[in-house]
Amino acid sequence: MYTQALDMQGSDSSPMGEAALEQRFLARVDAEEKIEPKDWMPARYRNTLIRQISQHAHSEIVGMLPEGNWITRAPTLQRKAILIAKVQDEGGHGAYLYSAAETLGVSRDQLIDQLLSGKAKYSSIFNYPTPTWADVGAIGWLVDGAAIMNQIPLCRCSYGPYARAMVRVCREESFHQRQGYDLMVHLAQGTPEQKRMAQEALNRWWWPALMMFGPSDANSTHSGESQRWKIKRFSNDELRQKFVDFTVPQARFLDLSIPDPLLRWDEAKQQHEFGPIDWTEFDQVLKGNGPCNAERLAARRNAHAAGAWVRDAASAYAEKQRLRSATPAAA
Amino acid sequence: MNTPLQDSRQWPLYEVFVRARGGLDHKHVGSLHAADARMAIEHARDLYTRRQEGVSIWVVPSKDISASDPAEGESLFEPARDKIYRHPTFYEIPDEVKTL
Numbered sequence: 061m062y063t064q065a066l067d068m069q070g071s072d073s074s075p076m077g078e079a080a081l082e083q084r085f086l087a088r089v090d091a092e093e094k095i096e097p098k099d100w101m102p103a104r105y106r107n108t109l110i111r112q113i114s115q116h117a118h119s120e121i122v123g124m125l126p127e128g129n130w131i132t133r134a135p136t137l138q139r140k141a142i143l144i145a146k147v148q149d150e151g152g153h154g155a156y157l158y159s160a161a162e163t164l165g166v167s168r169d170q171l172i173d174q175l176l177s178g179k180a181k182y183s184s185i186f187n188y189p190t191p192t193w194a195d196v197g198a199i200g201w202l203v204d205g206a207a208i209m210n211q212i213p214l215c216r217c218s219y220g221p222y223a224r225a226m227v228r229v230c231r232e233e234s235f236h237q238r239q240g241y242d243l244m245v246h247l248a249q250g251t252p253e254q255k256r257m258a259q260e261a262l263n264r265w266w267w268p269a270l271m272m273f274g275p276s277d278a279n280s281t282h283s284g285e286s287q288r289w290k291i292k293r294f295s296n297d298e299l300r301q302k303f304v305d306f307t308v309p310q311a312r313f314l315d316l317s318i319p320d321p322l323l324r325w326d327e328a329k330q331q332h333e334f335g336p337i338d339w340t341e342f343d344q345v346l347k348g349n350g351p352c353n354a355e356r357l358a359a360r361r362n363a364h365a366a367g368a369w370v371r372d373a374a375s376a377y378a379e380k381q382r383l384r385s386a387t388p389a390a391a
Numbered sequence: 392m393n394t395p396l397q398d399s400r401q402w403p404l405y406e407v408f409v410r411a412r413g414g415l416d417h418k419h420v421g422s423l424h425a426a427d428a429r430m431a432i433e434h435a436r437d438l439y440t441r442r443q444e445g446v447s448i449w450v451v452p453s454k455d456i457s458a459s460d461p462a463e464g465e466s467l468f469e470p471a472r473d474k475i476y477r478h479p480t481f482y483e484i485p486d487e488v489k490t491l
Contacts, residue, residue, distance in 0.1 A: 098461050145441075152438050159422045162404070168424055169401050225421070232442075371426075375402070378427035 089290050094220035097163040105289055109219055110164050112291065117157035118175045118182035122356050124150045126190045127199060135193060142239050143196065149232045156225040163221045176361050184342065185268050187350030194247055194254075194261035200240015202262075202269040202307065208233050209303045210273065213293035222291075241310065248314040255316075262311065263319045270334075271342045273300040279339075304332045404453040405431040407438075409445035417449050425450075 076084070081100050088095065095101055124147050131147065134140035158168055174180035185203055190196065211233065214226040247258035274280060274296040286292035304323075311318050322335035344350065402424040408417035420439045425431035431450040439445065459467055475481050484491050 096461070098458065100461075148437075148441070152441065155423060155438055156421060162422075167401060228421075371402075374426040374430060378430070381427060 086288075089218045089288075092290075093218075094223065095218050096220045104285065105291075106164050108286060108289070108291065109222065110161055110166050112286075113157055113161040113164075113222055114166070114171050114174065115181050115183075117154045117161060117171065118180050119186065120150050120154035120157060121175070122182045122186045122360065124154075125356055125359055126186055126188070126352075127196055129190050130193060130196050133193070134196075139243070146200070146236050146239065149236065153229045153232070156228055157222075160219075160221040160225045172364070176357070176364055178348070178357055181346070183272060184345040184350060185272050187345050187353045187356060188264070188268055189352050192257050192261060194244070194257040195264065197240050197243030197247060197258065198261035198265040200236050200238075201244050201310070202240075202265045203272065204233055204236040204240060205307065206269045206272040206303050208237060209299050209306075213299075214291075216290075216293065218290040244314055244316075248316060258314065259316050262316050266319050267337065267341075268345075270300055270303070270337055271339075273297070273303065275339070275342075276337075301331055304334055308332055402426050405435075405450040406453050406456060407431070407435040408449040408451070409435070409439055410447035411445055413446060417447065420444075422453060428452075 082102055085095070085099075085101060085105075088099075095105075127143060127150075128147050131140060131143055134143050158171055161171060162168060171180070175182070190199070208230060211226055211230050215223055215230055217223045217226065244258050244261075247254040249255075277283065277295045277297045280296055283292060283295060287295075308318060308323070320335045322333070324333050325331075326333045345353070348354075404422055404424055405428070406422050407420050409420045410417045423431060423434050423438055425434050428450055432448050435448045435450055440448070471477075
């Protein structure tokens with residue numbers, strides 16, 4: 061193995077200009093090397109990552125709300141335990157991702173502040189309501205399924221801390237998707253009323269799930285550079301297509317129908333063709349006019365404000381302990 | 392950026408190391424904020440060992456970690472590059488000679 065290393069001649073360590081540094085950075089990215097926090101990186105790369113990772117973290121945190129809505133009303137103790145574990149995972153994912161964002165030089169307080177002030181974006185999917193228990197199943201199956209599709213390529217993203225966080229997230233996300241599908245199987249094979257509930261939940265979540273992959277490639281503003289930097293490996297439309305092709309047979313097994321009259325199998329292309337996405341709805345939800353935008357933000361603000369005394373008490377206790385342990389040492 | 396929503400004191404950052412099984416080294420798994428070391432261990436338990444990923448946890452205040460500078464990477468690690476005689480595979484041993 062070391063002989064291979066011998067072949068690699070290091071470049072000179074003389075002070076370099078911005079252009080030379082950028083060239084070296086791109087060469088490392090091309091060689092599939094990971095960029096680490098203390099390495100030189102272009103400011104645009106840093107800012108893109110801060111934006112993307114923090115939006116991702118916010119999405120995990122806000123994503124706890126639609127399902128958290130059902131914890132107290134889960135139909136069995138086991139379903140309740142599963143749902144609590146899943147929601148706890150989402151909180152954990154937010155924490156991994158905030159930590160990854162912080163390695164780029166932004167503070168946790170700044171990030172939380174951006175979320176609570178409404179300045180930061182998060183995935184628009186979480187601005188939809190969960191009126192029935194079947195929505196919990198549909199979220200796991202479709203929303204987490206779409207998230208996995210987006211996130212698996214991120215495990216190979218060029219920024220080390222983000223890639224490592226995503227490995228952990230993806231491992232746990234698989235549980236989320238499977239428990240959701242399992243829930244749908246039980247409903248779809250249950251009473252006609254339960255099956256109708258499952259169908260209605262699929263109807264509600266199908267199109268928003270397709271929108272999770274972002275604007276179509278023709279209208280995606282951030283794609284070019286992100287692909288060059290190996291932050292993004294596949295285009296929005298490629299991933300969306302893959303999601304449709306994976307999900308249609310899963311719906312067929314449930315004997316539920318996908319709410320798209322134009323959906324059909326294209327034999328020549330060996331993939332599904334599907335109807336147009338209503339991007340006006342996407343834009344509206346993104347702008348804050350979705351069914352639950354205000355409710356979600358209010359819930360986060362309340363939680364933050366209501367938890368202030370706990371944080372203050374913990375800080376005061378830590379300070380008291382620090383002073384106490386300092387005293388005998390000084391004496 | 393100071394708004395009423397923001398806490399004035401951010402809890403310090405801790406790096407978390409987890410021993411996956413007895414007999415293995417503690418390995419860096421990530422970081423978290425906590426008011427003190429005890430809380431850092433409790434949070435690390437919740438954050439990094441929800442699925443039996445560990446049997447022991449170390450937490451270290453991130454500010455106490457000294458790290459090598461990537462810009463000095465070459466001066467630190469270059470000297471080892473041409474010392475291939477430090478590896479056993481540098482030496483060709485005649486085929487007849489066994490157990491060496």
